[in-house]
Amino acid sequence: MGTPMSEPIIDLEHITVTFRDKKSTVHAVKDVSLQVERGDVYGIVGYSGAGKSTLVRTMNYLQLPTSGTAVVNGQTLGKLNTSQLRQARRKIGMIFQHFNLMNSRTIADNIDYPLRYSQLTRPQREKKVKDLLHLVGLDDKADAYPAQLSGGQKQRVGIARALANDPKILLCDEATSALDPKTTGEILDLLKQVNQDLGITIVLITHEMAAVKAICHHVAVMEEGEIVERGPLLDIFSKPQKQLTKDFINTAAQLDTALAEVRRQPAVINLAANAQLLHLSYVGASTDQPLIADLYQQFGITANILYGNVEFLQDTPVGNLIVILSGDISKFPAAFAQLRQEGVTVTVLDPKGDAVA
Structure with missing residues (x-):
């Protein structure tokens, strides 16, 4: 992670991109x-x-950009000439959703391709390609062709090729969108390794919050060309402000699916007069507390847990429970206050609704 005093490696200021044709204008x-x-x-x-x-x-x-400035690796890109921009791009690797490999070239040749204008000798280039194949776990695929590889293997080649010129930054544009969940996990693990072992800054573009959850330190949420929310991963997941962000998180945590199932249960359909349906979420130390036992001991409130999961974001436990609390309704406000004091977010749910409130 960069220190707070360091210059950002990517600094975008007031970037606007507008596409125009004869019939319309799109503010991207x-x-x-x-x-x-x-x-x-x-x-x-x-x-x-x-x-x-x-x-x-x-x-x-x-x-x-139509307007605004992009300062990357200490260079203002808009001030560079064509040759300087080509040089700058060598330190900004990029991987794509559909791999963009050259089908007529071997895997080794695909990885070697960005090195054709480098100062390396032929033996140095061959060693570099071999090292990169090893890094991405494809030692035995040097002489294969893209058509002989799975989607996950093709993306590993894409990553190796993007790393060929020792970039400082790796841009990943929907890099896992074409892959199945297991392969997605493997590619994200590889990207995490690249970040940790090589110190490369990664920008991950995705519509899948689960991918962000797996490896990102910070996250920005975009809607209609604007960033509507941003912050450290844990803050965004534990205290989302915008409904769009909440929707993404509920999908990633499979909360929306779980809640749909929960609302079909007889205990929810026939919710007792002295009961409420709640979503409890908590981060870090709160997960170590016997929250449910404390509710019974202090307030005589019993909990029927209908759904629960705990996952780890950046080694910090994050928990979600959907519960029915039953007992003396007059004691509920004090019980909720106690939970909130212990760092739990308490959301009362509509048993007949269709989303997490």
Whole structure:
């Protein structure tokens, strides 16, 4: 992670991207400012059309902004000539959703391709390709062709190729969207290794909050060309402010699916007069507390747990429970206050509703 005093490795100021043709104008990115610290893994999440892929392409000037400045690796990209920009891009690797491999070239040749203008000798290039194949776990695929590889293997080649020129930054544009869940996990683990072992800053563009949850330190949520919420991963997951962010998180935690199932249970359909349906969420130390036992001991309130999970974000436990609390309703406000004092977020749910409130 970059230190607070360091210059951000990516500094976007007031970036706007507008596409115009004879019939229409599309405001793809609207006045976005974004800083990414050196060594960070920064997730930019949003639905299709949110503008996130356009924004990430301004970080290497594959997309020129209509207005605003992009300072990357200490260079103002808009001030560089064509030759300087080509040099700058060598330190900004990029991997894509559909791999973009050259089918007529071997895997080794695909990885070697970015090195064709480097100062390395032929033996140095061959060693580099071999080392990169080892890094991504494809030692035995040097002479294979893309058509002989699985999707996950192709993306490993894409990562190796993006690392060929020793970039300081790796831009990942929907890099796991075409992969199954197991392969997605493996590719995210590899990206995490690249960040930790090589110190490479990663920007991950995705519509899948689960991918952000797996490896990112910070996250920004985009909607209609704007960043609507941003912050450290734990803050965003434990205290989301915007409904869009809540929707993403509920999907990633499978809370929306769980709640739909819970609302079909007889205990919820026929909720007793002295009972309430609640969502309890908590982060860190709160997960070590016997919360449910304390409610009974202090307030005589019993809990029927209908759904629960605890996962670890950056080695910090984050828990979610959907429960029916039963007892003396007049004691509920004091019980809720006690839970909140212990760091638990308490949300009363509508038994007949269709979303987490």
